[in-house]
Amino acid sequence: MGLKEWLQSKKEQKNLDRPATAALIDDEVGKLWTKCYNCGANLPSKEVEENLNVCPKCGYHFRINATERIKQVMDLMSFKETEANLGSVDPLNFKDLKPYKARQKEAQNKTKLNDAIITGTGKINGESVAVAVMEFAFMGGSMGSVVGEKISRLMELAINKKLPVVIFTSSGGARMQEGIFSLMQMAKTSCAVSKLNENKILYITVLTEPTFGGVTASFGTLGDIIIAEQGARMGFAGRRVIEQTIRQKLPSDFQTAEYFLKHGQVDMICSRDNLKETIANLIRLHASKK
Amino acid sequence: MQKVTQLPFEKPIYEIEDKIEELKNLSRDSGIDLSAQIDTLTKQAEEFKKKLYNNLQPYERIQIARHAQRPTFLDYVRNITTDWVEFHGDRAGTDDRSIIGGIGRIDDRPMLIVGTQKGRTTRENLEYNFGMPHPEGYRKALRLFKHAEKFNLPIVTIIDTPGAYPGIKAEETGQGGAIAKNLLEMAKLTVPVISVITGEGCSGGALGLAVANKVYMLENAYYTVITPEGCASILWSDASYADKAADALQITADFLLKSKIIDGIIKEPLGGAHYEPEVACENLKEMVLKGLSELDGLDEKQIVEDRYKKFRDMGEVKASLF
Ligand SMILES: [Zn+2]
Numbered sequence: 055m056g057l058k059e060w061l062q063s064k065k066e067q068k069n070l071d072r073p074a075t076a077a078l079i080d081d082e083v084g085k086l087w088t089k090c091y092n093c094g095a096n097l098p099s100k101e102v103e104e105n106l107n108v109c110p111k112c113g114y115h116f117r118i119n120a121t122e123r124i125k126q127v128m129d130l131m132s133f134k135e136t137e138a139n140l141g142s143v144d145p146l147n148f149k150d151l152k153p154y155k156a157r158q159k160e161a162q163n164k165t166k167l168n169d170a171i172i173t174g175t176g177k178i179n180g181e182s183v184a185v186a187v188m189e190f191a192f193m194g195g196s197m198g199s200v201v202g203e204k205i206s207r208l209m210e211l212a213i214n215k216k217l218p219v220v221i222f223t224s225s226g227g228a229r230m231q232e233g234i235f236s237l238m239q240m241a242k243t244s245c246a247v248s249k250l251n252e253n254k255i256l257y258i259t260v261l262t263e264p265t266f267g268g269v270t271a272s273f274g275t276l277g278d279i280i281i282a283e284q285g286a287r288m289g290f291a292g293r294r295v296i297e298q299t300i301r302q303k304l305p306s307d308f309q310t311a312e313y314f315l316k317h318g319q320v321d322m323i324c325s326r327d328n329l330k331e332t333i334a335n336l337i338r339l340h341a342s343k344k
Numbered sequence: 345m346q347k348v349t350q351l352p353f354e355k356p357i358y359e360i361e362d363k364i365e366e367l368k369n370l371s372r373d374s375g376i377d378l379s380a381q382i383d384t385l386t387k388q389a390e391e392f393k394k395k396l397y398n399n400l401q402p403y404e405r406i407q408i409a410r411h412a413q414r415p416t417f418l419d420y421v422r423n424i425t426t427d428w429v430e431f432h433g434d435r436a437g438t439d440d441r442s443i444i445g446g447i448g449r450i451d452d453r454p455m456l457i458v459g460t461q462k463g464r465t466t467r468e469n470l471e472y473n474f475g476m477p478h479p480e481g482y483r484k485a486l487r488l489f490k491h492a493e494k495f496n497l498p499i500v501t502i503i504d505t506p507g508a509y510p511g512i513k514a515e516e517t518g519q520g521g522a523i524a525k526n527l528l529e530m531a532k533l534t535v536p537v538i539s540v541i542t543g544e545g546c547s548g549g550a551l552g553l554a555v556a557n558k559v560y561m562l563e564n565a566y567y568t569v570i571t572p573e574g575c576a577s578i579l580w581s582d583a584s585y586a587d588k589a590a591d592a593l594q595i596t597a598d599f600l601l602k603s604k605i606i607d608g609i610i611k612e613p614l615g616g617a618h619y620e621p622e623v624a625c626e627n628l629k630e631m632v633l634k635g636l637s638e639l640d641g642l643d644e645k646q647i648v649e650d651r652y653k654k655f656r657d658m659g660e661v662k663a664s665l666f
Contacts, residue, residue, distance in 0.1 A: 141664035145603070146594050150579035168664065199659030206656065228547075228569045230579065233593045234605050237569040238658035240548060241555050244527035245655050251528075268569075270520030271508075271548040276528055290519035290548075291510030295574070299510050309515060317516040 090114050106326045115285040115326055117263050119165070120172045120189040123222055127330050128185065133176035137207055141168045142200045146233045154231040161192045169200035170225070173208040175217065179334035181341075184212035187222040190264070195225035197268050198232040202239025205273060209246040209255075218256040218337050223274045226292075227267020240272035247276045256340045258333060261288050261311070261320065275319070279336055282311035282320040283329065289314075348618060351407045357396065360389040397614050400564070402596050403587035406572065408564040408616040409504075409543045415621045417444055417459035417502050420542070423625035424450055424632075425457065431488060440481030442473040442509075443553075445488040447497065451633055456492035458485050458553065459502030462543075475544075476509035479522030482552050486526050493535050498639075500632055501539045501553040506571060508549030523552040530555035531652060534644035538635045540610065540628060541565045542617075557651050558635040559605070562624065563612040566595040567605070605658065607635070 088099045092114035102109065106126055107116040118126070124133055148154040162168065170192035175184050186208050188195045205221070212219045228236040250257050259277030261270075263286040270290050282288065289309040297304060307313050311323045324332050350358050364385050371378040400408070408414070421428055425448030433439040445458035460477060463469035485501075492499050508519055530537065539556035545567035561567060570578075575593060576585035594600075597609045610624075610631045617624035642650060 139663050140661050143660045143662050145660040146592065148592050150589075150592060199661050202659050203661045230570055230575050230593070232660075233569055233595070234567060234600060234603070235659050237547065237551055238605065238655065240524075240551055241527050241531075241655045242658055244524060244555075245531040245652050248528050248531045249652075267520075268548060271523040271552075272527060273524070275518070275521040275524045289515050290508065290523075291515070296510045296512065296515070300512065304512065308512070317518075319516075319518045319521060 088116075091116075108326050113284070113325070115263070115283065117190065117224075119191055120167070120187040120222075123187045123262075124172065124174075124176075124185075126326070127178060127222075127333070129177040129179065133174050133185075135172060135174040136211065137173055137204050139168060140200050140204055142198055142232070144231075145199070145235050146231070148231040148233070150231075157193060157231065165189055165192045167192055169198070169204075170195045170229075171201045171204050173204045175211070175215070178220070178337070179330055181334045181337040182217055183220050183333075183337065184208050184215070184217040185220045185222075188224045188269070190224040190226075193229065193231075194227075195223075195269075196227060196229035196236070197225060197239050197243075197272075198229035198236050199239060201229075202236075202242045205243045206246040209243075209250050209257075212255055213249060213253045216253075216255070218258065218340070219250060220258045220260065220333055221273065221277070222260045222262055223265040223269050224262045225265055225267070225269040225274075227269060236268070240268050243273040244276060247273055256337065258336060260324075260329065260333075262286050264288065266290070266292055278340075280320045281329075281332065282314060282323050284311060284323055284325040286311045348413060349411070351404070351411070353396070353404050353407070354615070357389065357393055360385060360392065364389065393614060397616075401587070402566070402590040402594075403572070405564045405596055406544075406566055406590055408618075409562075409566050411616060411618050412464060413618040414504075414543055415617050415624055416464075417461045417504065417542075419621060420459075420502055420625055420628060421446075421448060421457060423622060424629040426452075427454075428457075431491075432484075434480045434484040435487060436480070436483065438478070438480035438484075440473075440478050440484055441471050442475055442477045442505075443481035443485050445485060447492075450500070450629060453498075453636075455498045455500055456488055457500045457502065458488055459542075460505040460553070462504055473509060475505045476507060477505065477549065477552075478509050478511075478514045479517045479519050482508075482522040482526050485553055486529055489530065489533055489537075493533055496535060498535055498636055499533065499537045499556075501537070501556065502628075503539060503541050503545055503550050503553050504543030504565075505546060505549050506544050507546040508552065520548075523548045526552045527555055531655070532648060533651075534647055536636060536639040536642075536647055537651065538632055540632065541567050541606075542628070544571075546571050555651065555655065557639055557647065557654070558607045560608045560610055560628075560631050560635065561597040561600065561606050562610045562617060562628070563597055564616050565597060566590075567597075567600055568593050568595040 088102045090109040093112035095111040173186045258279045260281045262283040265288040428448035430446035444461045460475045461472045462475035463472045537556040539554040539559045541561045572586040572590040573583045575589040577583040600606045613620035613623045
């Protein structure tokens with residue numbers, strides 16, 4: 055191993071060693087100074103933001119919200135939102151320590167979104183796409199009826215307009231508060247992907263920090279091409295559940311993008327600054343006329 | 345048949361039955377006629393049973409659904425099929441025993457039957473991994489679905505699983521992707537698919553075998569997005585609130601039928617399938633045949649469309665601006 059590789063592997067090791075929970079703390083973007091969870095550097099927030107919310111010192115990818123993602127990926131002024139006013143109901147009248155309705159309200163006020171996803175059409179480096187971006191800040195990006203319905207409608211729209219579909223996932227899994235209706239969104243969205251396939255529509259999924267549970271076990275892993283964003287964690291079961299089940303310590307790189315690349319579950323890892331052109335290039339490579 | 349193991353909420357019944365037994369012994373040993381008392385008590389016991397079993401709380405049904413003597417996949421196969429042949433393996437290195445599949449005749453008609461298997465002994469539980477499939481199990485199921493499609497055989501899936509297995513190897517070989525692939529491929533199958541949740545129908549692990557034209561549940565089975573224990577440990581921060589979570593999640597057959605998630609409820613003998621397994625098997629067989637007869641008129645395209653439409657319509661949304 056050369057010096058460069060050694061340094062690189064040290065850097066990666068550090069990345070992997072960061073506790074899983076650190077990633078779950080809201081990024082402190084918006085304040086004047088941002089502390090990097092990975093290297094500890096104190097950085098001017100503006101500098102981090104201008105660097106796509108990637109630490110300029112160590113390359114750590116801060117979690118970004120759906121609006122910021124759209125801003126970063128879509129060509130200026132090209133994005134047109136669809137189904138923006140589709141909202142959840144409370145089919146089970148669900149209440150745990152708090153009523154579901156109250157949790158919805160809280161999440162809506164926090165994110166200024168109706169639910170945990172934004173869908174629409176627009177361009178990525180000139181290529182027209184139908185796009186969906188999940189919002190982790192809305193109840194952990196959980197998939198309830200609205201997420202399932204908006205993804206289904208987006209895919210139907212893509213078939214009509216013959217647009218490739220790009221979905222950025224970020225989700226803890228199913229929305230428990232919608233019970234079985236939430237589970238059925240896995241079947242619904244997978245059925246929608248089968249229609250995409252029937253119509254030979256290109257479908258790219260970008261798994262971003264974090265993608266777990268019901269999203270991994272449905273449309274998240276059904277892309278023709280699966281990209282993992284650098285630094286993302288992903289998987290079917292959560293780390294804690296697995297540890298409780300098998301009663302042993304998990305490897306430190308468990309469920310990282312690198313781990314899933316090694317095990318053949320994703321096509322590639324892409325850093326944030328390369329994402330836009332990578333997607334555009336893939337679309338162009340698949341656009342050949344018969 | 346071996347003695348049925350009692351559940352905690354059944355204690356009052358067993359107490360009355362013990363009393364009846366005592367009186368019978370006393371009557372026999374002493375020669376005193378106690379038949380009037382025995383009759384009264386027996387009647388009381390029957391009344392009490394009916395009342396108890398017809399008003400089960402969700403968490404009590406879960407205990408029945410998890411009962412160690414509840415009929416398993418292989419019990420159903422033995423009871424309702426003839427000429428059964430099991431097929432093994434995913435053709436990629438593994439035969440996941442938590443999912444078993446094969447072809448057999450039900451009422452003379454050959455069909456593919458695939459399901460999750462639970463064990464009763466420690467050895468069996470290890471072999472069947474407590475009915476918790478790895479990705480290889482889902483891939484084996486999918487291979488068999490394709491086989492059935494090729495030979496125009498209807499597919500019946502019988503599901504009783506606490507969920508897909510959460511483990512290191514399961515993640516490495518793509519648990520999420522394997523389930524997703526089954527959802528997608530099941531949506532396209534050109535033969536009729538009937539799924540029956542016979543016990544536990546937990547999460548994606550169950551759904552991965554249940555994208556069907558007709559989905560049925562046994563009366564005491566439950567079907568849920570997450571185990572009540574898992575839900576309680578997340579939302580109540582304490583798994584011991586599982587009974588509360590079970591109420592909130594609405595996991596019982598009657599609610600799911602009302603919500604059009606399932607298409608029918610299969611009656612169980614009083615107290616649960618484990619009291620009279622043959623009756624439960626016969627009822628399941630009748631429902632499967634009824635479901636198939638309803639689908640028999642449809643051509644391949646209509647079968648696919650019927651299934652697609654069923655799942656496309658699931659979910660509750662509204663137009664709103666918050
Ligand atoms: Zn850094």
